[in-house]
Amino acid sequence: MNLSMQKHHWPIGPYQVRLPGIVLFLAMLLGVNCFNIVVLENGFSITDHFTNLGISKDYYAKSWWEYLLPQREVYGTWASTSVVLGALVQQVLHPAIVLIFSQSVLIVVGFVVALRMSGSIVFAATVALLFFTVPFNYHVYSVHGTTAHGLLMSYFLLFIDASIALIRGHTRRRDFVYFGIATVLFVLGYETWIDVVVVMVLVALPVWMALRRNVDYETAARFMRLVGFIIGLTVVYVIAKVSWGFGSGAGTETDLVFFYGFLSPIWDDYVTKVIAFSFTAASLVLPPELVSSSSLMRMGPDWLVAQQHGYHPQMQFLTYANHIFLWRFYAGIVFALLLVLAVYAWLKAWEGRTDWRIWVMLFCVAMVLFGASTHSLVKYRPMHSMPYLGYQVWVNVIGTVGLVALAVDWLVGLRKKAALAFVAIAWTYLIWIGFSVRSALGIYVATMQMGTYPNPIRNLVALIAQLF
Amino acid sequence: MRLVRTDVLGLGAVFAVALVVGTTLAIMTVPDNFQSIQRPSRAVIKDILADWDRREAEMVALQNLQAGRIYYSTLSGNVEALVVGVSMPRHPSRGFFVELSGAWSSGALWRSPSFIPEAGRPFEVRHQITALDDVSLQIRVKDDAGGVLFQTDIEGQGREQRIEVIGTGEKAYVELLLNSGVEAEAPGGRVAWVEQLSVFAEGTQ
DSSP, X not given: OOOGGGTSEEEETXXXXXXXXXXXXXXXXXXXXXXXXXXXXXXXXXXXXXXXXXXXXXXGGSXXXXXXXXBGGGTTBOOIIIIIHHHHHTTTSOHHHHHHHHHHHHHHHHHHHHHHHHOOHHHHHXXXXXXHHOOTTGGGGTSGGGTXXXXXXXXXXXXXXXXXXXXXXXXXXXHHHHHHHHHHHXXXXXXXXXXXXXHHXXXXXXXHHHHHHTTOHHHHHHHHHHHHHHHHHHHHHHHHHHHHHOOOOTTSTTOBGGGGOSHHHHHHXXXXXXXXXXXXXHGGGSOGGGXXXXXXXXXXXXXXXXXXXXXXXXXXXXXXXXXXXXXXXXXHHHHHHHHHHHHHHHHHHHTTOOOHHHHXXXXXXXXXXXXXXXXXGBOOOGGGGSSOOGGGGHHXXXXXXXXHHHHHHHHHHHOGGGHHHHHHHHHHHHHHHHHHHHHHHHHXXXXXXXXXXXXXXXXXXXXXXXXX | OOSSOOSSSHHHHHHHHHHHHHHHHHHHHSOTTTTTTOOOHHHHHHHHHHHHHHHHHHHHHHHHHHXXXXXXXXXXXXXXXXXXXXXXXXXXXXXXXXXXXXXXXXXXXXXXXXXXXXTTOEEEEEEEEEEOTTOEEEEEEEETTSOEEEEEEOOSTTOOEEEEEEOOSSOEEEEEEEEESSOTTOTXXXXXXXXXEEEEEOOOO
């Protein structure tokens, strides 16, 4: 890994990209992102979540430090630097502005962190593009509480960036200050930051073994110190959370699998969601036809039922249910492939490959596979019957973004003379799929009766029709 | 030789091209009715269950009325289980259509599964059949040895009709025949709509 920001030019095959080119690209991306949210997705239809929850005006008269604690008024949630910050700002600004701002911050932070991490302009620019195309936060149009979700993900990226500096052995004061600020922002962002801890613990031993085998004892020791620090921080966090704002209980949204009291339902429930959540993230970059039942999407439920011609009518609903749950076959395939990829990446690290790509692959695969491990502790809910709640699996989403960007970077490396063409083809796919997935998500959410999503591509067609 | 000057415009130009082509592809491939044909799963399942509840209520009412036992009925909606040997397309609202299969040349259009009526006790065949395309149909009740227990032409075009037959204690079945009206060499057409066919033993009350 190298800090290529100092070079001021970055190659794409035989071509060079300089800073003004990057600024122009990011400006275009942010402009398109803003247009998409405001015009195509009708972002100004979003309303303030806390107002919708009936939070009284007294809530906003608290001392500033009280917002840094779990919020008893809001189910004990501890999301000071994202949801709560968003709610406070939304007393002044429209939620759509907060959404645009947080998504824009994510695009820029994603680009900068990816470039610092890899030195690859293709990787970094694709990461930035994916934070526009991937509709991980589309549920904000139904339940409006995640307008600042982009900030949460940005904090995580900053935490990664700061952690990499420490693991590399950068021990200047500013490195620790940067790490401290990023960690505080991140930990106070949302309870599911602990998902990251699970991923770190899972990869800790394999990474430590690979580093030690390649006689990189110092990096191995620094990495394990970081893991130890995060585990300690998690213990303190959980004690504080349980003491001040524990909101789980029978019948609540956060009712935990442990309350089943028996191992078999705990296991069944947990495994179901680990695999399902993994695919929920991966599905955001796949054609909808490879995600769910294409016949359900294209023909509709009534047509499917009619085609049974009344056979076994008392149990006919199971035929329909088959189409609702069809996506789980694809989820299993993707999960198995990702496990193979994880083993491959670790073997390469074990063999001594020090390329940044191997480490990004290893950590990103782990994030896609197990990035929702703590969220999976919450009991299975009807809303998990189709893969559309991307905001719940934001760690997996970042892993997915990293893997796809890595794939594009690898593709470009295959034939450097055609680098720009490869980038154009890959980005075309991502934009196409991004809009297609948005339409498909609208189907899933309608099927689950969890509200409605905008259909930007139809809105665009209507807009064009108006113009001509 | 550089084909594209990437110093400033390259990355933005690639993005612009991808944006135009990718968006166009999405417009072309996302169907207009992608979302409008969808319904909440709860509503779909509720309709399926309501349809079954209605059928079940009809059968229960029939059974209670006769204080007897239903051998089978199209009211159950299980057309595949009722008609032996051929596949019959379901009518959009009730019952099923009778089609001339490719293998049909003459004789029975379909036959029901066998049932064993109690010897000396009456059982009832209740049917509601509409002949289509000017054909003439006949319904028969036969025993397993091929003996005709009862036969009559379908008349009344969809009006409910009842046939009462005395059971012999041997296996029996119902079959529908084509008297005339369709050329034997022209299979595939729909010749009847069986709105209802129920066979049940009458009670002792």
